[in-house]
Amino acid sequence: MTPLLSVQGITKRYGAHIGCADVSFDLYPGEVMGIVGESGSGKSTLLNCMAGHLAPDAGQVVFDTRPPSSSAVVGHENYGPRDTITMSEPERRMLGRTDWAFVHQHARDGLRMGVSAGGNVGERLMAVGERHYGDIRDKATDWLGRVEIDAARVDDRPTTFSGGMQQRLQIARNLVTGPRLVFMDEPTGGLDVSVQARLLDLLRGLVRDMGLSAIIVTHDLAVVRLLADRLMVMKSGHVVEAGLTDQVLDDPQHAYSQLLVSSVLQV
Numbered sequence: 377m378t379p380l381l382s383v384q385g386i387t388k389r390y391g392a393h394i395g396c397a398d399v400s401f402d403l404y405p406g407e408v409m410g411i412v413g414e415s416g417s418g419k420s421t422l423l424n425c426m427a428g429h430l431a432p433d434a435g436q437v438v439f440d441t442r443p444p445s446s447s448a449v450v451g452h453e454n455y456g457p458r459d460t461i462t463m464s465e466p467e468r469r470m471l472g473r474t475d476w477a478f479v480h481q482h483a484r485d486g487l488r489m490g491v492s493a494g495g496n497v498g499e500r501l502m503a504v505g506e507r508h509y510g511d512i513r514d515k516a517t518d519w520l521g522r523v524e525i526d527a528a529r530v531d532d533r534p535t536t537f538s539g540g541m542q543q544r545l546q547i548a549r550n551l552v553t554g555p556r557l558v559f560m561d562e563p564t565g566g567l568d569v570s571v572q573a574r575l576l577d578l579l580r581g582l583v584r585d586m587g588l589s590a591i592i593v594t595h596d597l598a599v600v601r602l603l604a605d606r607l608m609v610m611k612s613g614h615v616v617e618a619g620l621t622d623q624v625l626d627d628p629q630h631a632y633s634q635l636l637v638s639s640v641l642q643v
């Protein structure tokens with residue numbers, strides 16, 4: 377099977393300082409990869425390099441592209457595995473609106489706070505060529521329901537929403553176009569514990585129902601335990617251990633992973 381995403385030798389330095397070094401892995405369709413490590417271990421640097429937000433110094437991020445489903449989507453004729461780092465900026469941007477999604481830790485980074493909830497979701501549909509107002513509004517309302525936001529709030533701005541609702545709205549905005557790969561940066565970070573649990577449950581259901589592939593960066597091992605099939609443990613920019621989530625968490629081999637797991641157990 378062709379990997380959906382094949383990451384090869386991604387390296388990013390900040391001056392003499394290493395952000396992440398020589399990271400490689402394959403992600404297959406429907407698979408969820410968790411990336412864990414303490415603060416400063418390079419998780420966000422790696423995620424941002426993979427998602428095209430940051431230019432790596434070396435490496436490839438090869439995505440198995442498919443023909444556009446909307447006639448409004450124009451551009452590349454070469455489908456199949458493509459290095460997204462060397463593809464043109466318009467192509468990468470289109471990927472970011474269609475097959476890729478990015479869920480930020482802070483919902484306000486992924487939402488337009490001055491636009492209604494329905495508008496936030498509908499905007500992404502318009503970006504891929506949908507023009508029929510009634511259809512867009514219906515789909516937006518349907519997605520609000522799928523993320524457990526009352527349809528009566530469709531015209532309200534996200535500024536009037538709680539943190540958990542804002543995060544669920546950001547997820548709806550991201551998933552409405554049916555992406556195949558979702559990058560998530562600490563998706564439950566900064567939320568109350570009970571809100572986190574509900575969001576995790578929702579995410580798990582959506583990932584399963586939509587057959588999504590995802591890469592989730594977190595320092596919370598409970599998040600990867602619930603969502604990730606596989607796990608990479610990072611330390612000082614390097615991957616020190618990788619494997620099936622349960623295997624790594626229940627029987628960590630590297631001393632740093634052991635420390636990471638045990639310090640969580642002590643909490």
Ligand SMILES: Nc1ncnc2c1ncn2[C@@H]1O[C@H](COP(=O)(O)OP(=O)(O)OP(=O)(O)O)[C@@H](O)[C@H]1O
Nearest residue numbers: 390393394395413414415416417418419420421422
């Ligand atoms: N813009 C930058 N300029 C210089 N150094 C940076 C920059 N961004 C990150 N770094 C450094 O790169 C290393 C990796 O940082 P990164 O933010 O990727 O780690 P992280 O694991 O995501 O941490 P956190 O969980 O705190 O976000 C750290 O040593 C950090 O200080």
